[in-house]
Amino acid sequence: MNDLDELKRLVTGHTVVTEPDTGDGPVLARIVADAGDEPGSWPHEWIRAGEAYDAAGEPLAALQCYLRGRFPFVDGPGRKRAQTRAVEAFDRWRRGRGIEPEAVAVDGVDVRVWTTGLSRAEPRPLLVVVGGLQSPKELWAPILPRVADLGLAGVVAELPGVGENPLRYDWETPHRQLSAILDALADRARTAETYLLASGFAGHAAILAALRDPRIRGVVGNGPPVDTFFTDPVWQAQIPRSTRDTLAHLTRVPAEEVFEHLRDWPLGEDDLRSLTVPLAMVTARRDEIVPPFDFDRIRCATPELRLVEQDDVHGTPTRLAEVRAWSLREVLRMWPGADPADRARLDAEWAAVR
Template sequence: MNDLTELKRFVVAHAISQGLPADHYAALLDRVTTDAGDEPGSWPYEWIRAGDEWDAAGQTALAAQYYTMGRFPYVDGPGRKRALVRGLDAFDRWRRGVPGLEPVVVEVGGVPVRVWAAGLSAERPRPLLVMTGGIVSPKEQWAAVLPQIASFGMAGVVADLPGVGESPLRYGSDAWTLFPAILDALEDRARVSETYLLALSFSGHAAITAALRDPRVRGVVGNGPPIHDFFTDAAWQARVPKITRDTLAHLVGVPPEAVFAHVRDWALRDADLAALTVPLAAVTARRDEIIPPGDVERLKRHVRDLRLVEHDDVHGAPSHLAETRVWSLLAVQRMRPDADPEVIAALTSALEDARTGAGR
């Protein structure tokens, strides 16, 4: 069972990342008195009830966000399962009204996995951007960005990290194979030899690994990725929030007390970082409660083409949402040799606005 105080604190960062104003969810959180079950006052029930109200009001996209929060941080029973199913249904209904936003099923190790895509074309294949969330955020939290990616002259895909959301995969050290599988599936509808990965939180670790092993990956943008010390530093691991430890344990399929021993061998070595030949851009947070500062220092010491933005913030930099979003999209465009100068200029201007507060 999740610690309710910790659960409420962490979900606020995700609500902010989805652009939900505090007056939308503050009263809802006050009504939540228990993590477990699916009765009034429980975590899933209250988020689902609010989602139903938005859905009835015709706000399908907003309803999907509320349902998605109801399954946060992962499905552990009937209530959160109900929230996940409703969230998937609401998002699917919303995306049907968005031209070009489509589901695609890819085979990952023989297992069918659904992703969301936009900008795919057999006649005019475009460079590809693949976006993934972390261990607690499913693809439906991020897929609304796909039409914007398509407007940049790219094809875009948003996928779940293995085990997250509706993904049937088990999260493991082979999570990086998700990316080559997506590229293989789309090679007739996108220029997969020019692929960029925008990978948030834990999926950044998988994205860097994929870039080391698949030459079709031409650049990686991350936000708070674990690198080495997160996997090996026992003193730091003792400080990692319970919700993070328990979610990671759930995804990899081991008891919480065994999870750090299980993932210890996942650490990227200094030689791995030095071998990275493509640019890596990363958002980091000085008060990150999940990723140790040593991981950022390793990137600085060993990655040959590193582009960092550092915020005085917690994991994911939720208080710098507007700036982080634009900076990440701009970082992708600056990695592309054939990016549209007008797109870069527009994103640069938007970044300046975000940094001065005009874009928030």
């Protein structure tokens, strides 16, 4: 059972990248229970709102509601129904926009991703986008047409255990999944020129992947844990309960044991110093999940770092347009073949939303 007040406080950051205004106040006011799928429950009311947007021909607004209905993770039939509706809504929206589904084999298990710009005849450099612990691929996939317009092939995936991903979230699987995606797309993208855009905990996996896979040429992240988050029990005691419970769900470890399970996950200073590709990072001054020391460790130990700090909480939910423009701008700064005109447009977009 989730803390309903906490969910209402945190869910506004769970927003599709196009940011339609869904007017959350009336929906939140109707919600009086976390579990179940009856009127007044968290999943039911978000699905009800999504269905209204679907009926009005606004699939992205519907998608946002369905994604919020499965937040923070699928724990019963109501949230499962919301998750299914989210995938269906995105599938309707993406048709005719150059976005295609793909199944990638990871350890013999098929993992679904969304792709764009793949071509055997004219392969492009690849941008892989992965959301955090509570971010199904449909949360980020609306960015794919923009990725294609910038001259890149794109793929949006989700961390193990999130959304439709059937794998278990552990130390090894997330970064091996990233390499498996590159293997699967090597005949239709220039995977030796791969860039990663990774939010939250996916940033931890992205750095690990960049340390092990020479095809990865740069990483852009937003608030990844690297060190103290995994080892400091005082800090762990104050993080949102929904984060702890999501970690327990994804790792398949009891909630009271999950932090002990994560104790060996830190990236050491030697790891960060040995990173040979560019790293660009968004940090939040009021991050309630990742401790400040983790950002200090990245800042001090990473040899090639570009950093922007936001006065916000984890995931920078109030600065999404700015963070999106800055992140794509940093990808183009890392990619030597980027069109200078595209770089200039993203520079201007970032300056405007700041």
